[in-house]
Amino acid sequence: MKVRNHNNLLGVTLGACANKTSLTANFTMKVSMSFKKNLLKSIAAVAALMAANAGFAADDKLIDSVYGEYAKGVKVQMVRAGVTSNWDKAWFVSNGTQLSGYWDASIGGWDAKSYQNVSGQHQKLWDLGFTPVFRFENTNKLGFYAEAGIGVHMLSKLYNNDDDRLSTHFQFGDHIGVGYVFNNKWEVAAKIQHFSNGGYKKPNSGVNYMNVKVAYHF
Template sequence: MLPNQTIWKPVCALAALLALQPAFAAEPLADSAAVEFGTGSKVQMLRLSVQKNWERSWLASNGTHLSGYWDANLAQWRGNAYQNRPGQHQNITVVNLTPVFRFERTDKKGWYGEAGIGVSLLSKLYDNDDNRLSTHFQFADHIGAGYVFDNKWELGAKIQHYSNGGYKKPNNGVNWLVVKVARPF
């Protein structure tokens, strides 16, 4: 089953913008990409994302600094207990944009820690395993850590939470444990 058509318009616009960026932009809109897999209570997620480094550093000291990047992603959630019925599935497409702060080494290799809070748009209202979200708009925050290898491949893990911030009930939230593999282009 295809997600709601309203979600495809921004997704297609983002894809077209990324595909055409070399022709129109002096500087690319993205400089790395990632694939992420997440799991929560009777729900799984596959997410594809692109990132754009801010190329700024703050609090530089002893070979480390605070920096950050923009993360734009498209995810597919699969709930396995739709409306609290085991074996009933719910598929949701999610578009997200998050500013992420990262504490890392100056050479951008080795261990890092990061945190971010962004905005998300869900194609359907989440209703899985007696856990419901009453709005399509959600905030997505995370805290994570990872390692950047000498060959620039990155492996990370994070804990992520989706919630509407309590502006409409029910707002149980959705929690994830996420693993990420990324590589700059």
Template sequence: MASNKKIATLAGLAIALLAGRASAADNGWIDSASVEFGSGSKVRIGRLAVQKNWDAQWFASNGRHLSGYWDLSAAYWRGTAYRNVDGQHQNLAVVGITPVLRYQRDDKLGWYAEGGIGANLFSELYNNSDNRLSTAFQFGDHIGIGYVTANKWDLGLKFQHYSNASIKRPNSGVNLLVASARYQF
């Protein structure tokens, strides 16, 4: 029951973040918002996030450069093999912040590649389908590709890995394939 309260709190936080999006975008605090869906070994996730672009360009050459953004996210995870028992469910809430590096065109349209490593806090310890994480704090890293359209939609696909970097064992890690749709204000 405490997990459901944590999930409800996380969902409320995500809604508040997105509801305040217009005001925050007007003030320059948020540049975009995204919705993501992913899956791994007997786990599905849904995530809402807001982003803030960095005002920096590195290694600019031939109309491309390296830049990045901050990503603040709230996610819901649903495992279907809690404690390695098929049909037993584990519901988790996860909040995270990730600095992301992106190699893209100077006009920020078309194809890009990106990668990031961030900090995440789980509502409880993950124990699903032979994967166990022994700490609520986890690093989340990803590599991905995507395409930004002329009408400000950013469609991406990324491989995501969660692990506590062996701070405490067991630490089998969790791998996910995640699809995202992001709208830039």
């Protein structure tokens, strides 16, 4: 009788543990999926708002393009939306080419997949950025181009993913990239981007991304 009761108690305990584990896994999955859906909805809403504002302001030359980006790094990915405003300046004009530039304002969401070096544990954060960018392009602003920029970013949380840590919310973001602007005003580009605080405070492992970009010009 004692053995039977002990076995029954053990079975109930194991069953409860299994149910708890299942509930925890389901809750974690639902939270992760919910965050991703909300992040994508937020980015889409921001992009739509930016597009509406850009369309309204195009004649006044306040906003010249809107864009979306997807970026991937080591155990981290990012989705970003932004707007740009041309400087309407040109240097070294020669043989149909020039050096020009623009202001870039953006909002993005990071999804790190190894928070505190625990595989599968996610860290979600927001990134607000503002960057001056120099672009070597054709004088008609169409066709191939190359660009480089360094700007400032504010992260909503201190990044701690895999073996990489950023000890400040404020970060510098620099990038180099190449792209192509089509006659129908659409643009595609690829970039390499690096985030760090410039050694202002340790730890400062830095974060690297490979970005793909799609933009529309007004």
